Each structure stands twice: as structure tokens, then as C-alpha cells.
Amino acid sequence: MKDRIHNFNAGPAALPLPVLEEIKDSFLNFAGSGMSITEVSHRSPWFDGVINDAIERVKRLLKLDDQYHVLFVQGGASMQFCMAPLNFLSDGRSADFVNTGTWSTKAIKEAEIQNKPIKVVASSEDKNFCYIPQNIPFNKDAVYVHLTSNNTIKGTQFETLPDTGDVPMVIDMSSDVLSRPLDMSKIGMIYAGAQKNMGPAGVCMVILRKDLLDLVPDNIPSMLSYATFANKNSMFNTPPCFTIYTIQLVLKWIEETIGGLEKMDERNREKAGTLYDFIDNSGFYKATADIGSRSLMNVTFRLPSEDLEKSFVAEAIENGFGGLKGHRSVGGCRASIYNPTGIDAINDLVSFMKEFEKKS
Amino acid sequence: MKDRIHNFNAGPAALPLPVLEEIKDSFLNFAGSGMSITEVSHRSPWFDGVINDAIERVKRLLKLDDQYHVLFVQGGASMQFCMAPLNFLSDGRSADFVNTGTWSTKAIKEAEIQNKPIKVVASSEDKNFCYIPQNIPFNKDAVYVHLTSNNTIKGTQFETLPDTGDVPMVIDMSSDVLSRPLDMSKIGMIYAGAQKNMGPAGVCMVILRKDLLDLVPDNIPSMLSYATFANKNSMFNTPPCFTIYTIQLVLKWIEETIGGLEKMDERNREKAGTLYDFIDNSGFYKATADIGSRSLMNVTFRLPSEDLEKSFVAEAIENGFGGLKGHRSVGGCRASIYNPTGIDAINDLVSFMKEFEKKS
Numbered sequence: 001m002k003d004r005i006h007n008f009n010a011g012p013a014a015l016p017l018p019v020l021e022e023i024k025d026s027f028l029n030f031a032g033s034g035m036s037i038t039e040v041s042h043r044s045p046w047f048d049g050v051i052n053d054a055i056e057r058v059k060r061l062l063k064l065d066d067q068y069h070v071l072f073v074q075g076g077a078s079m080q081f082c083m084a085p086l087n088f089l090s091d092g093r094s095a096d097f098v099n100t101g102t103w104s105t106k107a108i109k110e111a112e113i114q115n116k117p118i119k120v121v122a123s124s125e126d127k128n129f130c131y132i133p134q135n136i137p138f139n140k141d142a143v144y145v146h147l148t149s150n151n152t153i154k155g156t157q158f159e160t161l162p163d164t165g166d167v168p169m170v171i172d173m174s175s176d177v178l179s180r181p182l183d184m185s186k187i188g189m190i191y192a193g194a195q196k197n198m199g200p201a202g203v204c205m206v207i208l209r210k211d212l213l214d215l216v217p218d219n220i221p222s223m224l225s226y227a228t229f230a231n232k233n234s235m236f237n238t239p240p241c242f243t244i245y246t247i248q249l250v251l252k253w254i255e256e257t258i259g260g261l262e263k264m265d266e267r268n269r270e271k272a273g274t275l276y277d278f279i280d281n282s283g284f285y286k287a288t289a290d291i292g293s294r295s296l297m298n299v300t301f302r303l304p305s306e307d308l309e310k311s312f313v314a315e316a317i318e319n320g321f322g323g324l325k326g327h328r329s330v331g332g333c334r335a336s337i338y339n340p341t342g343i344d345a346i347n348d349l350v351s352f353m354k355e356f357e358k359k360s
Numbered sequence: 361m362k363d364r365i366h367n368f369n370a371g372p373a374a375l376p377l378p379v380l381e382e383i384k385d386s387f388l389n390f391a392g393s394g395m396s397i398t399e400v401s402h403r404s405p406w407f408d409g410v411i412n413d414a415i416e417r418v419k420r421l422l423k424l425d426d427q428y429h430v431l432f433v434q435g436g437a438s439m440q441f442c443m444a445p446l447n448f449l450s451d452g453r454s455a456d457f458v459n460t461g462t463w464s465t466k467a468i469k470e471a472e473i474q475n476k477p478i479k480v481v482a483s484s485e486d487k488n489f490c491y492i493p494q495n496i497p498f499n500k501d502a503v504y505v506h507l508t509s510n511n512t513i514k515g516t517q518f519e520t521l522p523d524t525g526d527v528p529m530v531i532d533m534s535s536d537v538l539s540r541p542l543d544m545s546k547i548g549m550i551y552a553g554a555q556k557n558m559g560p561a562g563v564c565m566v567i568l569r570k571d572l573l574d575l576v577p578d579n580i581p582s583m584l585s586y587a588t589f590a591n592k593n594s595m596f597n598t599p600p601c602f603t604i605y606t607i608q609l610v611l612k613w614i615e616e617t618i619g620g621l622e623k624m625d626e627r628n629r630e631k632a633g634t635l636y637d638f639i640d641n642s643g644f645y646k647a648t649a650d651i652g653s654r655s656l657m658n659v660t661f662r663l664p665s666e667d668l669e670k671s672f673v674a675e676a677i678e679n680g681f682g683g684l685k686g687h688r689s690v691g692g693c694r695a696s697i698y699n700p701t702g703i704d705a706i707n708d709l710v711s712f713m714k715e716f717e718k719k720s
Contacts, residue, residue, distance in 0.1 A: 005394030009401045012601055020388055020396050027384040028377075034365030034682065036380050038560035038606065041369045041683065074434035074562065075583050078597040082581035110581050195598055200398035202434065202562045202600030221442035221470050223435055224584075237438040238555055240562030241372055242602060246398065320394065323401065 006345040009323030010152050010336040011196040019249040037245045042238050050245050057251035061261055062182055071206040071229040072244055077174045080191040081110035084170055087226050088143055089116040090217040096142040099123035101151040129154040132293040142167050144188055150176035153327040155289040155300030176297050179339055180265035188212050197339045199247035202240045271337050271346045272296040278350045284357040302332045319352055366705040369683030370512050370696040371556040379609040397605045402598050410605050417611035421621055422542055431566040431589040432604055437534045440551040441470035444530050447586050448503055449476040450577040456502040459483035461511040489514040492653040502527050504548055510536035513687040515649040515660030536657050539699055540625035548572050557699045559607035562600045631697050631706045632656040638710045644717040662692045672716055679712055
């Protein structure tokens with residue numbers, strides 16, 4: 001086996017090699033501190049430099065003005081499924097949810113378990129979530145609209161965000177954050193588990209429009225309140241320093257090596273386009289998501305039989321391609337091609353897929 | 361400056377150098393996977409090996425039988441301040457809390473903010489928390505007794521745990537977990553943020569006696585329920601893989617290099633004894649915690665004046681000793697000497713302290 005494989009895992013996922021190399025090189029002595037980044041105090045100029053640089057880079061990349069907080073919260077997107085309703089729905093008013101798959105369904109469940117009044121205003125469950133609903137009847141009096149922008153398991157993605165009028169969107173962007181430029185004008189909050197486009201598992205980035213803090217009640221536990229994180233620059237308690245440091249380096253890579261989100265988008269479209277084109281022109285592989293709803297991040301596809309899918313995944317591993325098995329809840333195959341994945345990995349994968357088809 | 365300093369930070373804190381070196385060496389290709397540990401799927405044999413080995417090592421070190429779950433939860437000890445009352449106090453019954461300093465006070469606050477019925481049965485606030493209360497009048501009908509076993513900021517520690525009769529203890533052991541053998545017979549739950557004795561920041565280990573799960577209500581959010589973590593081996597959602605991996609290596613180091621918790625205890629007593637003996641025999645330095653209540657993990661002390669303390673901390677840094685400033689809420693000086701700190705670091709510190717005294 002080669003030293004490094006092509007990693008198509010859905011998350012935790014591939015990271016840019018230069019980022020990994022920088023972490024490795026500085027691992028015993030971070031920035032001349034005489035300590036590993038894992039040993040440096042979070043109340044030190046070293047770590048202040050890390051977290052503040054990460055925040056500034058996010059603000060530059062997404063063109064955020066001072067209306068927004070950039071926060072780092074533990075517990076992944078799953079914790080946000082709980083925190084968003086807890087923080088924003090304390091006054092009896094309702095939120096609209098769009099159900100586009102497994103993760104939306106979980107977000108809905110965690111609101112309902114708290115007895116929060118929510119309305120599911122659209123769902124693509126009728127066709128096993130293979131498309132993104134259009135012309136959604138949003139409620140004008142909703143506190144917010146909850147969306148999952150990209151659906152890792154079903155391989156679908158909002159091509160453009162819907163028009164929610166004056167109602168702010170709260171969007172789970174765990175699997176497509178920072179993969180393309182974003183119009184923030186209708187967005188109240190974004191949250192994104194780090195382990196796909198941004199870094200290792202262990203932190204969730206939350207971008208919060210400040211006026212939404214007015215909704216947060218006083219009588220909720222400190223660690224579940226967005227106000228705590230906003231007031232303490234995400235350091236009410238010890239943050240996951242190593243994870244945030246890695247994110248800082250990935251952000252630097254997006255900004256300085258790739259050249260920003262327009263370039264990132266071009267690169268991601270080229271990658272996904274190459275793979276979908278190959279699949280669509282093959283009679284052997286078949287994409288599962290509807291055209292117009294296809295994810296640029298998670299390309300889901302089937303082979304003519306489950307047996308062939310099994311052999312495909314097994315032979316792929318032998319040939320240095322990891323993570324191509326579909327999610328256990330849906331089967332099939334999936335190539336997750338987040339920001340760090342290069343076009344070289346896609347080209348190599350297409351070559352392998354051609355070879356596999358030929359001899360099958 | 362030398363490549364590596366003596367790191368006396370209170371947390372995040374020093375890690376064993378062999379652990380850091382192993383992480384560094386395998387950082388681009390973990391266990392022949394062709395991926396970094398930060399890129400490996402949590403649903404893979406590689407990560408199963410990591411988390412299950414970590415759990416088994418904790419069980420062996422603490423001699424835990426099958427009554428206990430070993431869980432990994434995000435959000436640090438601060439999240440446990442919220443979760444323990446939420447999970448265990450849903451039926452109207454009360455818990456006893458012992459207040460021994462900043463962290464106990466925060467745990468009490470997070471129970472009160474949820475309107476949970478609790479009783480503070482003892483406090484050392486009358487003497488600025490410089491001692492551990494004795495002969496505490498516990499309530500026989502309490503659901504649990506909450507303690508902070510070691511007080512990082514005030515430099516105190518329970519020398520032995522109190523007798524709570526049939527009431528299980530729930531103990532915040534963030535700063536002395538795995539530093540000595542432990543009699544688990546009266547313990548219902550231990551929780552410990554990793555970033556002092558166990559690993560990097562970003563995860564809290566929770567050791568939970570299974571019968572306490574009977575108290576957990578169904579109608580709480582999944583990410584706040586101990587049942588979720590117990591039922592899914594801490595992998596309901598993506599866990600902080602890198603942090604757990606580092607903990608696994610630290611546990612291996614405690615077990616295989618140090619030789620277990622009796623040896624760890626001997627080593628920690630030698631370290632703390634050397635430092636306290638020197639301080640007690642000096643007319644210049646003065647320990648702040650009462651004899652009998654002194655922490656083996658955080659040695660807090662004062663110099664004759666605040667000006668001298670400032671110079672001491674500054675000169676220490678110049679000489680390669682980091683983290684000796686006391687917590688911002690109490691001032692003074694503090695040497696945090698958790699498991700990874702070696703006796704060499706203590707001897708070097710004592711030499712420096714002698715020199716500083718001589719010329720002051």
C-alpha cells in the first residue's frame with residue numbers, strides 16, 4: 001500500500017496534506033512556545049492568536065460584517081439540533097423545518113423532544129429524499145426556517161437557498177460549509193461540524209447573527225446558551241484547542257493556497273462535474289440523486305447489483321481508494337469529495353471505475 | 361530557549377513526551393491506514409480499536425467491573441455540571457453538593473439554573489476555600505452527593521473521600537483522575553475533562569455506574585442523555601477522535617511505562633512532597649492550602665509581595681518554566697504537576713526557586 005490513500009470518507013474526512021505536515025512539524029514545539037499545541041493554555045497569547053486568526057479568516061472568506069459572531073461549540077451538529085430550538089423557541093412561537101433526509105429528520109426530532117412548536121413545511125421523504133423540495137410554503141410568522149444545505153447520506157444539496165422572505169434561515173452546513181461563496185443576507189445562523197470541510201472531529205462552528213441573541217432566555221444552562229459562547233469568545237470553558245488550531249490551518253489553506261471561496265467553488269465544481277459526467281455517461285454506474293438536486297460534496301451512486309458494489313468497494317480499498325461504501329442506512333456507493341480532495345483523486349478514481357467496469 | 365519547556369500549566373497541561381512523539385511519528389499514516397488519525401472514520405476498525413482499547417485500559421487501571429460504563433462526552437466538565445442534574449434529578453428528589461471552590465460553585469449554579477432541588481451541605485467559603493470540609497452532614501435521602509475531588513484554583517484536594525453512606529457520589533475528578541488508586545465502592549459517577557491528567561482539551565471522560573441510568577428521563581435531548589452515550593459506545597454522533605486517541609496513548613503510558621496507579625501515586629507523592637517540603641522549609645515561599653487539605657496536583661503558594669510574584673513568574677518563563685502564575689481569580693503562584701510532569705521538572709523548579717530566593 002502507498003503511504004497515503006485517496007480518502008473518500010464522509011467524515012471524519014481527508015485533510016489537506018500541507019496542513020497535516022505543518023501540524024506534524026510543529027507538534028513538539030508550537031510557535032516557539034516550547035509546548036505542543038495540545039499543551040498550550042487556552043488563556044495564552046499563543047492560543048488567542050489561533051482562535052482569533054481562525055475567526056478573522058472565516059469572516060473574510062464569507063464576507064461577514066460585524067453583525068455576526070463566529071463561535072466554536074463542542075458536541076457536533078447533533079448538539080446544535082438541541083441548542084437552536086432551546087435558544088430560539090422559548091416564547092411559544094414556532095419554527096419551520098424542511099426535511100431533506102437523515103440529518104434534517106434528527107434535527108426535527110431534537111426540537112420535538114423538547115416540546116418546541118415546529119412545523120415541517122416540506123419534505124422529500126416521498127421519494128427517499130432523492131431531491132430538494134421547491135416552492136416551499138414558509139410561514140411568515142416563523143421564528144426561523146431550518147434547513148440542511150447538503151445531505152451527506154442521500155447525496156443531495158440545495159443548489160441555491162430558498163427565499164424565506166423576512167424569516168432568518170438557520171442552516172446545518174456541516175457538509176458544505178466554505179465549499180462555495182454564500183449570500184448571508186437571509187441567514188440567521190449557520191452551524192457546521194468540522195470533520196468534513198474544515199478539520200478534525202470535535203468542534204462545531206456556529207456563525208450567529210447578533211440579533212438572534214435577543215431570543216436566548218436567561219434560564220438555560222451556560223454550556224447550552226449561545227450567549228455564553230458569544231460573550232466569552234467561545235472560551236467560557238476550555239475549548240478543543242487542537243481542533244480549532246487545525247481548522248485555522250485549513251482556513252489559511254483555503255484563503256492562501258486555494259485563493260478563496262470562488263476558487264474553492266470552481267475546484268469543487270470541476271471535481272463533482274468530472275465524476276458525475278463519467279457516471280452519467282456510463283451504463284454501469286448510476287447516480288441516485290435527481291439532476292438539479294445533486295450534491296457537489298457527496299456523490300452517491302449504485303452499481304448493477306449489491307454483489308458488484310461489494311466487490312467494487314473491496315477492490316477500491318486494495319487499490320488505495322478508501323471510504324467508498326455508502327452509508328449503512330442506504331447502501332450503495334458514495335464518494336465524499338470535500339474541499340481538501342484534489343482533482344487528482346477524482347481522476348484516479350474515474351480511471352479505477354473505468355477499469356472495474358471493463359472487467360466486470 | 362530550549363526546545364521544550366517545563367510546563368506547569370493548570371490545563372491544558374503537559375503531556376508525556378513519548379506520547380507526543382508517537383502522535384507525531386504516525387501523524388500522516390495512522391496504523392498503516394494511509395490516513396492521519398484526524399482523517400480516519402469513527403466507523404472503522406481503526407477507531408474502534410482506539411476507543412475500545414482506551415475503555416479497557418481505564419477499566420483495568422481503576423479496577424472497574426461490568427457495573428460501569430466508560431463514556432466520552434464533549435463539552436468538558438462544564439457540560440457535566442448541566443448534564444448530571446438534568447439526568448439524575450427529574451423526579452423531584454434532591455442532591456447534596458459540597459462547595460470547595462470555583463468549580464463546585466459553578467456545578468451548583470448549573471443545577472440551580474435548571475430549578476433542580478439541591479442542598480449545599482458543606483462549604484469552605486468562610487476561609488476562601490483553603491481547606492476541605494470534614495464531618496459533612498449528608499442527607500440520607502439525597503439522590504447523589506456531588507464533590508469536586510481536587511480544586512485546581514485553590515490547591516486543595518480530598519485526601520480521602522467522605523463516607524456518604526448509601527448515597528452514591530458523583531465526583532468532578534477533572535484535575536486528579538487517574539493520579540492515584542480509587543475505591544469505587546461508593547461512587548456512582550466520575551467525570552473528568554481530559555486536559556489535565558489525560559490528554560488534550562476536547563473531551564470529558566464519564567465513568568457511570570449502570571444503575572444510575574434508571575434515573576435518566578426519556579424526554580431530554582439525545583446529546584444531553586447519558587443513555588445515548590451508554591447505548592452507542594459514545595458514538596451516537598462523531599466523537600472527537602484525535603482527542604480520544606491521545607487519551608488512549610496516555611493511558612497506555614500510565615499502564616505500561618509508569619506501571620499503574622499505585623506507581624503513579626508514589627510518583628505524584630514524591631513530586632508534591634518535594635515541592636511542599638521545600639516551600640514549608642523556606643521563610644520566603646508560603647503554601648496557601650491548609651495541611652491535610654493540600655492538593656498533590658496543584659501546589660499554590662505566595663511570595664512575600666505581589667511585585668516579587670510578578671518577577672518570579674517572569675524570570676521563571678525566561679528560564680524555561682511555564683504556567684506558574686496563579687489563577688487570575690486568586691493571584692499568587694501555582695505549579696500544576698499532573699501525571700505527565702516528571703520529578704526532574706520538580707527538582708529543576710526547586711533549584712530555580714532557591715536561586716530566586718537567594719538573590720531577592
